[in-house]
Amino acid sequence: MNVLITGATSGIGHQLALDYAKDGHRVVACGRKQDALDTLASAYPDQIKTLRFDITDKSETLSALATQEPIDIAILSAGVCEYLDVKHFDADMFERVFRVNVFGTMNTVEALLPNLNRGSKLVIVGSLARLLPFTKAQAYGGSKAAIHYITRSLEVDLKETYGIDVLAVSPGFVKTPMTDANDFEMPMRVSVEFASQAIRKGISKGRRDIGFPKLFSGMLRVMSLLPQGMQVALSRRMARNS
Ligand SMILES: NC(=O)c1ccc[n+]([C@@H]2O[C@H](COP(=O)([O-])OP(=O)(O)OC[C@H]3O[C@@H](n4cnc5c(N)ncnc54)[C@H](OP(=O)(O)O)[C@@H]3O)[C@@H](O)[C@H]2O)c1
Numbered sequence: 001m002n003v004l005i006t007g008a009t010s011g012i013g014h015q016l017a018l019d020y021a022k023d024g025h026r027v028v029a030c031g032r033k034q035d036a037l038d039t040l041a042s043a044y045p046d047q048i049k050t051l052r053f054d055i056t057d058k059s060e061t062l063s064a065l066a067t068q069e070p071i072d073i074a075i076l077s078a079g080v081c082e083y084l085d086v087k088h089f090d091a092d093m094f095e096r097v098f099r100v101n102v103f104g105t106m107n108t109v110e111a112l113l114p115n116l117n118r119g120s121k122l123v124i125v126g127s128l129a130r131l132l133p134f135t136k137a138q139a140y141g142g143s144k145a146a147i148h149y150i151t152r153s154l155e156v157d158l159k160e161t162y163g164i165d166v167l168a169v170s171p172g173f174v175k176t177p178m179t180d181a182n183d184f185e186m187p188m189r190v191s192v193e194f195a196s197q198a199i200r201k202g203i204s205k206g207r208r209d210i211g212f213p214k215l216f217s218g219m220l221r222v223m224s225l226l227p228q229g230m231q232v233a234l235s236r237r238m239a240r241n242s
Contacts (some may be wrong), residue, residue: 001020001025001026001072001073001116002025002026002028002069002070002071002072002073003016003020003025003026003027003028003071003072003073003074003075004027004028004030004071004074004075004112004115005017005020005027005028005029005071005074005075005077006031006055006075006076006077006078006108007029007030007031007076007077007078007125008021008027008029008030008037008040008050008077009029009032009033009036009037009040009175010031010033010036010177010178011077011174011176011192012125012171012174012176012190012192012195012196012199013029013031013075013077013078013175014036014040015192015196016075016077016196016200017029017040017048018040018043018044018196019193019196019197019200019210021043021044021047021048022044022201024047025047026047026049027047027048027049028047028048028049028050028051028058028068028071029041029048029049029050029051029077030050030051030052030053030064030092030212031050031052031078031129032052032053032054034052034091037050037051037052040109046154051064051065052064052202053065054104055078055100055104055107055108056099056100056103056104056107057107058107058110058178061104061108061110061111062107062110062111063110065108065111065112065115066111066211068112068115068123069115069222070115070116070117071112071115071116071120072119072120072121073120073121073123074108074112074115074116074120074121074122074123074202075106075110075123075125075169075199075203076105076109076122076123076124076125077125078099078100078105078124079100079103079105079178079230080097080100080101080178081097081140081178081181082096082097082137082139082140082232083137083139083140084137084138084139084152084194085123085136086203093139094138094139094142094161096139097139097140097142097143098139098142098143098146101140101143101144101147102143102146102150104146105147106150106153106199106220109122109154113162116162116164117162117163117164118162118163119163119164119165119166120164120165121164121165121166121167121203121206122154122158122164122165122166122167123166123167123169123199123210124147124150124154124166124167124168124169125169126144126147126148126151126166126168126169126170127140127141127144127170127171128170128171128172128211128216128217128220129141129146130143130144130145131170131220131221131223131224132220132223132231132234132235133231133232133235134235134238135235135236135238135242136239141172148168148170151159151166151167151168152168154166155167155168155208165206166208167202167203167208167209167210168208168209168210169199169202169208169209169210169211170209170210170211170217171195171198171211171212172189172190172192172211172213172214172216172217172220173185173187173188173189173216174189174190174191174192174194174195175189175190175191175192176192176220184242185242187216188213188215188216190212190213194213195212195213198213199212199213207240217237226230
């Protein structure tokens, strides 16, 4: 299979690229850091091809992806996280985070559509953070709630129009450079190897919302059904204890 992965220079996307290549698939690994792309390609030189572009730059993204072979699985994992301190409210942060997580992801979808065929899978990485109003997560959680909605809605139209399957991925905490920057407790944090396995298994089974780890995902989904006041109280308590 031809598998294209954004965010392949680090964390979840990097592990997915290695694992798909190890399983004998052809991988197009995308990111911005050339040295990280070169190191990744050197692990499986016959199978991993790299593309360097910034997903927030639409023309760069369109031209980088213009000459691709048909893609069986596209996994859009590129993303950023920033937390808001309401005492130093920074509206620009919302723009920075949404520019990558939402608009950059949509640049990538536009660029990829000509290379996706009936039966191709478009997999968009969101986050379980979308489920609850977590402290300081206004920009990040908001961007992931937006991308989840967009993913679900794309599932309606891309399947109907082109036969493309659209899958959402909702990870809990995964140990990557993104979460290494966090200074709070991260319950049930899993390894990138675990994340890659869960995502690849979910994709092969055609699951439309791949949430993991299962217990954490289940707990947050139940909590998201509570009345809004209870969700806020729970989030405040978690914030005080973190
Ligand atoms: N780690 C977690 O606990 C967790 C939980 C839930 C959801 N997620 C989501 O999972 C995805 C991967 O996260 P991660 O933990 O693996 O993060 P990570 O290790 O920080 O990797 C982020 C990746 O995104 C790429 N990227 C960022 N901005 C980009 C841009 N403008 N253009 C192109 N590529 C860009 C980076 O590429 P360069 O370094 O080359 O710029 C890097 O490869 C993200 O969407 C994240 O929100 C992560």
